[in-house]
Amino acid sequence: MALAAAGRVLLQAGSRLGRREVVDGARRFANKRVEVEADEAAGIAVMKLKNPPVNSLSLEFLTEFLISLEKLENNKNFRGVILTSERPGVFSAGLDLMEMYGRNPAHYAEYWRAVQELWLRLYLSNMILVCAINGTSPAGGCLMALTCDHRIMADNPKYTIGLNESQLGIVAPFWFKDNFVNTVGYRTAEHALQLGLLFPPAEALKLGIVDEVVPEDQVHSKAQSVMAQWMAIPDHSRQLTKNMMRKAMADNLIKQREADIQNFVSFISRDSIQKSLHTYLEKLKQKKG
Numbered sequence: 001m002a003l004a005a006a007g008r009v010l011l012q013a014g015s016r017l018g019r020r021e022v023v024d025g026a027r028r029f030a031n032k033r034v035e036v037e038a039d040e041a042a043g044i045a046v047m048k049l050k051n052p053p054v055n056s057l058s059l060e061f062l063t064e065f066l067i068s069l070e071k072l073e074n075n076k077n078f079r080g081v082i083l084t085s086e087r088p089g090v091f092s093a094g095l096d097l098m099e100m101y102g103r104n105p106a107h108y109a110e111y112w113r114a115v116q117e118l119w120l121r122l123y124l125s126n127m128i129l130v131c132a133i134n135g136t137s138p139a140g141g142c143l144m145a146l147t148c149d150h151r152i153m154a155d156n157p158k159y160t161i162g163l164n165e166s167q168l169g170i171v172a173p174f175w176f177k178d179n180f181v182n183t184v185g186y187r188t189a190e191h192a193l194q195l196g197l198l199f200p201p202a203e204a205l206k207l208g209i210v211d212e213v214v215p216e217d218q219v220h221s222k223a224q225s226v227m228a229q230w231m232a233i234p235d236h237s238r239q240l241t242k243n244m245m246r247k248a249m250a251d252n253l254i255k256q257r258e259a260d261i262q263n264f265v266s267f268i269s270r271d272s273i274q275k276s277l278h279t280y281l282e283k284l285k286q287k288k289g
């Protein structure tokens with residue numbers, strides 16, 4: 001119920017944005033920040049993140065992404081989604097720092113609700129989610145990948161993935177942490193989260209953050225072949241199994257969703273945290289100069 005209500009809010013927000021949907025022969029639809037190549041006959045869609053320059057998860061991006069995902073969820077012909085970046089090199093730079101810096105509490109609350117919604121929708125999706133990680137994927141970007149059923153990363157040592165929040169002076173919330181612990185195990189998570197480590201593909205594979213590392217030019221073909229394997233499993237048994245594995249963790253967030261929002265708002269509003277974000281943003285700028 002809570003999920004459905006939040007979804008309606010996002011849909012309303014989406015229509016307020018007034019984006020015109022572009023339909024190309026019923027096989028492709030796009031809003032400004034997400035491109036969907038939908039092969040209805042095959043039952044597979046490729047969702048490409050395209051929020052330049054670095055696919056940060058801004059409020060507008062989250063709204064548009066959730067609307068596109070809902071369209072696919074509502075069409076029973078779609079059984080699988082491949083998530084990838086339209087800009088190879090960066091899968092996603094994670095949560096948009098500008099949504100968490102210098103804004104007011106109401107904005108922080110609205111943003112955090114949308115971040116929660118993204119995680120819940122992806123984590124509990126009945127569809128098969130395969131992540132084709134064709135670039136760097138820190139923090140919220142890594143979280144998106146962690147919600148998927150299978151992760152394939154491009155073999156480029158320049159790319160990294162992990163939950164680096166502590167390096168920014170912020171903290172990965174409990175549900176980021178739980179998703180990570182369930183993927184890599186407690187000790188690895190404890191170590192990586194405290195240090196805010198980002199891992200290149202080979203290490204990410206060793207730790208189980210990703211399931212496969214393949215040459216960069218094969219990420220998409222690999223994602224398609226993995227999807228074919230997963231599609232061969234009957235939906236009802238796969239979905240019941242997925243739900244059995246994931247429901248408890250998602251319910252843990254659902255039951256304390258409002259408290260989690262309040263925690264986020266009071267944490268992110270602190271002067272010391274705003275100062276840390278300021279310093280990090282300055283560092284990002286200086287890196288350029």
Ligand SMILES: CCCCCCCCCCC/C=C/C(=O)SCCNC(=O)CCNC(=O)[C@H](O)C(C)(C)COP(=O)(O)OP(=O)(O)OC[C@H]1O[C@@H](n2cnc3c(N)ncnc32)[C@H](O)[C@@H]1OP(=O)(O)O
Nearest residue numbers: 056093094095096097098138139140170171173264267284
């Ligand atoms: C008690 C417990 C309570 C807990 C309560 C909760 C607490 C808060 C939890 C918050 C969880 C946060 C999760 C996150 O996802 S935080 C974001 C983490 N992301 C990063 O650290 C990535 C930062 N970016 C980079 O490292 C690089 O940009 C990247 C490697 C991704 C790409 O490099 P590239 O050289 O290609 O591009 P630039 O660095 O030049 O960047 C281009 C412009 O984009 C801006 N940028 C980059 N990342 C972000 C971002 N995440 N959000 C907003 N903007 C971003 C960058 O500043 C450049 O902008 P300008 O062109 O204007 O300079």
